[in-house]
Amino acid sequence: MRDEFFQRDRRMHPPAFTPDYKTTVARSPRQPLLSVENSLSEITGPTFGHGALGAxxxxxxxxxxIDGDPVGERIIVHGRVTDQAGRPVPNAxxxxxxxxxxGRYRHVKDGYLAPVDPNFGGCGRCLSDADGYYNFRTIKPGAYPxxxxxxxxxxxxxxxxxxxxGLAQRLITQMYFEGDPLRDQDPIAQTIPDAAALDRLxxxxxxxxxxxxxxxxxRFDIVLRGRRQTLFENKLEGS
Known part of the structure; x- marks a missing residue:
């Protein structure tokens, strides 16, 4: 039996128009959002398999x-992807x-004065296993203005x-680090009105x-729906 979705709690999610985060002034919608029904092909595929991932x-x-390891603090990030009942979500x-x-992205439009690391691309991917578990190894990112x-x-x-x-089932969020001194100063993080929701990030x-x-x-566990769901940037309707 399929579980019912919980209604989205808008007291937890940041409003689209948040003047302290300046770009929302120009980017936030002024009209009610529209719900567009997915086609069958969007719902059913394409699917992902281990064969699509590199070693x-x-x-x-x-x-x-290229010629050595990247500079910085080496870390592992791991966790589980689950639904609101704690059941694992495999193959996510x-x-x-x-x-x-x-604090520099490897992107042509990133003009921050920190240098690009020639041995660090800054992106990766993995599939959750049968228990919903995922993990990757990386360099701890720096703060940036x-x-x-x-x-x-x-x-x-x-x-x-x-x-x-499938590709139509995509959610986007950000993970922060416990004890970060910029937590209460970051204008984007501060658009989240519920401190408990920010805690979960x-x-x-x-x-x-x-x-x-x-x-x-x-450890960063991801809850896809429910009252304790992870906060997602692009989740516009329901939970």
Whole structure:
């Protein structure tokens, strides 16, 4: 029997128009959102399989290395993808992208003065297993300034994209790090009106999953729907 969706709690989600995050002034919709029904082909495919992934797709330390490892703190990020009842979601395609240790993205339009790391591409992907578990290895990203107000900074974060059975089933969010001193100053994070919802985006340190003399680890569990769901940037309707 299929579970019913919970109504979206708009007290938890950030409003589209949030003047302290300046770009929402121009980008936020002024008319009610429209719900567009998916076609059968969008709902049923394409599907993802292990054959579509490369051997190093989940290892951001190695998957773009040219002549050595990238600079920065080596970390493992891991967790489970579940539904609101705690049941695992297997074969979810988890994609990540991020800045390097200096806070610089490998992108032609990123003009921050921190250098590009030639051995770090900043993106990767993996599939959740039968128990909904995923993991990848990477470099802890740095904070960076952005043109919001005169001294606005983004706290360190990793972008997540989670696909279900097909391309139309995509959710996007960001993972932050426990204890980040910029938490209460980040204008984008502060658009979230519910402190408990922001707490669920802060990945705690997990020494049990760390590799001694190699990597620290952080745990980021993703709940796809329900009252304790992870906050997603592009979830416009229902839960």
């Amino acid at each position: 190093l797709d989940h290892d951001l330390i190695k998957n773009h290395a 395609l988890v994609e990540v992208w991020q800045a390097n240790a200096g 952005f043109r919001n107000y005169s001294n606005s900074w983004r706290m360190a974060h990793i972008h997540f994209s989670i696909f279900g059975a 802060m990945a705690p340190l997990d020494l049990n999953a760390a590799v001694p003399l190699d990597c620290l680890a952080y």
